[in-house]
Amino acid sequence: MKVSLFITCLADIFYPEVGKDVVEILEDLGCEVDFPKNQTCCGQPAYNSGYHKETKTAAKHMIEAFEGAEYAVAPSGSCVMMVHEFPALFSESEKEWQEKAAALANKTYEFTQFVVEVLGKEDLGAELHRKAAVHTSCHMNRLMGIKEPPQRLLKHVKGLEVVPLSHSYDCCGFGGTFSVKMPEISEEMVEEKTKHMMESDADLLIGMDCSCLMNIKGRLTRKGCSIEVKHIAQVLNEGRK
């Protein structure tokens, strides 16, 4: 099976190790992974800020970059959700783009969703002896309804104990441009998230989106807290390298 990796900006620039783990896992599961070199950004920062003309430019570019892909897989529910918004960006008069956008949306999956629902794999043979809490990112969990795949995959990680996190349903306060547009409110939200995290039994936080993790980790280190933060791909590639 051929998989085109949609790496996402944050993983590309700040967390390349997440991308590496995704590549290794998918290859081990028998996928042929390629990286469409022309890919850039899904356009979400512009879309959520109200700049929809600019978003369309980004969307068209991404649609073309992934035109030849059989599957597009990204280690981020949020960026995948944006790709799923692409068809709605185009009006009836842009039928051709609408169709191309729908075709891309239909073949774009979040990483854990792809592994569980398309590849049908749950036990990846990972091992990690830690107590961890899980951050269920809003876009992926709530708006895309991808709830079970991460749970199923983590259940099979040998030695991993997932502990409850109070108010786990609340947003971490990132919200893309929200974090710089409303920094005072964003700060209070991430402060509450890290407070609950520190009150939990976990010394590791696992998430499915680099954006939320960057936000939470940034607050944790600012507070001098040593709780570690990992993307789920990093966890699933532990102990099997």
Place this chain on the structure above:
Amino acid sequence: MGIKIGDAPFHERAEKAINDQFMRQAVAKAQDGLRGKKLKAAESLGNWEDWRALGEQIRQHTLENLDYYLYQLSENVEKNGGSVYFAETAEDAQDYVKRVVRKKNAKKIIKSKSMVTEEISLNEAVEEAGGEVIETDLAEFILQIADHDRPSHIVVPSLHKDKEKICELFKEKLGYTGTSQPEELARFVRRYLREDFFQADMGITGCNFAVAESGSVSIVANEGNARMATTLPKTLITVMGMERIVPSWEELDVLVTLLCRSAVGQKLTSYITGLTEPGGMDGPEEFHLVIVDNGRSHILGTEFQSALQCIRCAACINVCPVYRHIGGHAYGSIYSGPIGAVLTPLLGGYDDYKDLPYASSLCGACTEACPVKIPLHELLIKHRRRIVEEEKKSPKSWDFAMKGFEKAANSPGLFSFAAKTAPYVLKPFTKDDKIERGAGPLKAWTQARDFPAPKKQPFRDWFDKRSKEGK
């Protein structure tokens, strides 16, 4: 006063709210309680998603045929012996009510809870006409005696005050000598208001839903005060937003079920009043229904029409993490939280409220909670698009940055160049793989948290190298 609460800009209000630890504790506690109760009530009903879909369908159908149902409602109210007045603006509604107050020479007016009367500043109008308004809903009563404080929540207007604050207030304003026990506080107000109920010349209520097929109004309440306001005084004025209407009692049943469970986690509230014919055994002799437009008809037929599906249950407010930290008054509008951030700019304009649609991380908790499936977070994005592309009210620095973003997103070369040079551009700010104090857009970010240093080898370069090495 209208929908507006104060004149300070949003950021100033939000900052002030964030520093009000007392208010925030009260809000967090209330949210946690209300959220839990709602989830339990929804679960016990079974098939909650089916109920939501039904609620949405009823609201959509009603809005699509609003002219028909409004006509039917007014015909039936008049047939039953009541009077109907369509108020295009807040002033029209005020003037009509003033005329009735003067005509009836009403001196004492008891009022039950109503957001639309807050919206149109009805109390002030009644006072201008020589009437004394007594708020009889406990929360509204608290606000009224607190020197006309404004509502911070559409269902629990005094949410920002806890029992200790309320106890102090009663002691100071009403000579209360009891404890801060909620039951005792409520008992005190019950006794305090009793005479007013008996002496009142007129009642004014809001309306949860008007039933078109029978020309009835229904009021959902817990304290019994609305029942008293609709039965004791000889004249009753009910004020409703023009969209608060259902075709028949069957749809009322569905929406009341959704409303009670979503708002307070109850199967049913203690009182659900249905009022049809004036002049009966225990109703008012004279009944006026004031149907308020005040900007609503401008929302019909636009991309924001679904906002009018709202049944004012506050479920979106009770789960909103932004509301949790800034409370209601920070929104600068009597309509706060997610629905307030959608509705307020539509009713009050972007000049005063262009910041509100941005007061959301777009986490979608509101959309998930809404019992009539209003896509609240999507409507907030629609507002943002309108502010940027049609109103041209976005900051120039953002317009400029987004132009740059567009260029980079459309050019893999530029994008890749930015990724490669980022570590060097940010090097002066970087220490121990993190940036503690950034400049430009990073300044806001690093006020609260560290920013990671970009990696020297972006993923795309690693992949490229690996491919070349034959892996």
